[in-house]
Amino acid sequence: MRILKIGGALITDKSDGAFEVARLDVIESISRQLDGEVILVHGVGSFGHPHVKMYGLSREGVAKTHHACLKLNSIVCESLIRAGKHPLPVHPLEFFSSPDFDFLRSAVEEGFIPVMHGDIVYEAGRFRVMSGDEVVRILAEKLRPEAVGFASDTAVVVDGEVVELVHSGNVDSVLEATSPASGKADVTGGMRGKLEEALRIARICDVYIFSGYEKDAIRRFLSGEHVGTKVAKVF
Numbered sequence: 001m002r003i004l005k006i007g008g009a010l011i012t013d014k015s016d017g018a019f020e021v022a023r024l025d026v027i028e029s030i031s032r033q034l035d036g037e038v039i040l041v042h043g044v045g046s047f048g049h050p051h052v053k054m055y056g057l058s059r060e061g062v063a064k065t066h067h068a069c070l071k072l073n074s075i076v077c078e079s080l081i082r083a084g085k086h087p088l089p090v091h092p093l094e095f096f097s098s099p100d101f102d103f104l105r106s107a108v109e110e111g112f113i114p115v116m117h118g119d120i121v122y123e124a125g126r127f128r129v130m131s132g133d134e135v136v137r138i139l140a141e142k143l144r145p146e147a148v149g150f151a152s153d154t155a156v157v158v159d160g161e162v163v164e165l166v167h168s169g170n171v172d173s174v175l176e177a178t179s180p181a182s183g184k185a186d187v188t189g190g191m192r193g194k195l196e197e198a199l200r201i202a203r204i205c206d207v208y209i210f211s212g213y214e215k216d217a218i219r220r221f222l223s224g225e226h227v228g229t230k231v232a233k234v235f
């Protein structure tokens with residue numbers, strides 16, 4: 001089984017000022033490429049970050065943000081159904097109040113694609129934002145997948161070049177060159193947060209951070225090819 005996150009920077013317009021703008025053509029292309037045993041997690045882009053920025057975690061913020069996450073989840077699931085796939089939406093707000101990881105594993109084995117996402121969750125008596133990247137890391141720790149992929153709008157880039165491999169010799173300088181997304185509404189750490197989660201997941205399996213815009217990149221990741229930046233299983 002593989003775990004794939006499709007980032008909000010890929011499936012939505014999350015440039016500053018954009019509000020609930022899905023990239024339907026990209027979502028359709030991803031839906032056609034999905035195959036095999038996979039759990040899909042999507043980011044929420046302009047269906048989540050601007051809401052949290054505007055309303056915080058007030059009652060209004062929690063309600064509007066979670067509702068917008070559900071709207072994007074529905075768009076993704078509808079697209080998967082159009083492509084002949086069998087998505088099962090699983091919302092972190094409910095799932096993590098009483099997690100059942102065996103259910104996810106069984107669903108995958110029976111030919112479903114569980115579709116989770118970045119969300120608001122309720123923990124220890126308070127609401128907080130849980131990014132899709134964090135959802136992926138928690139799932140990886142529990143389900144021990146073969147590989148994890150983060151498809152965003154880019155691989156990890158340093159000095160204008162894609163970093164092919166993150167290893168013990170370059171990890172510090174690569175981390176230093178990553179930052180929260182610039183020119184975008186983002187409340188979950190951008191590429192820096194993603195790389196930090198990837199380094200934790202690399203204790204379990206190989207991780208790839210790549211551009212989902214590249215032709216067939218999703219299909220290639222799912223069939224075991226090296227795509228974009230590899231964070232090798234050693235950390």
Ligand SMILES: Nc1ncnc2c1ncn2[C@@H]1O[C@H](COP(=O)(O)OP(=O)(O)OP(=O)(O)O)[C@@H](O)[C@H]1O
Pocket residue numbers: 006007008009010014042043044045046118131132151152153154155156157158177178179180181182184186188189190191192194
């Ligand atoms: N060194 C870097 N290499 C590549 N991208 C970088 C780097 N530093 C910062 N970034 C920014 O990080 C962004 C990707 O992170 P972002 O969190 O927006 O991705 P995402 O997971 O697709 O989105 P979401 O969090 O909405 O799901 C890039 O679009 C870029 O603006």
Ligand SMILES: C=C(C)CCOP(=O)(O)O
Pocket residue numbers: 008042043044045048049052065069117118119120129130131132133187188
């Ligand atoms: C902003 C919210 C609610 C979740 C963010 O998840 P991400 O898009 O994966 O970073």
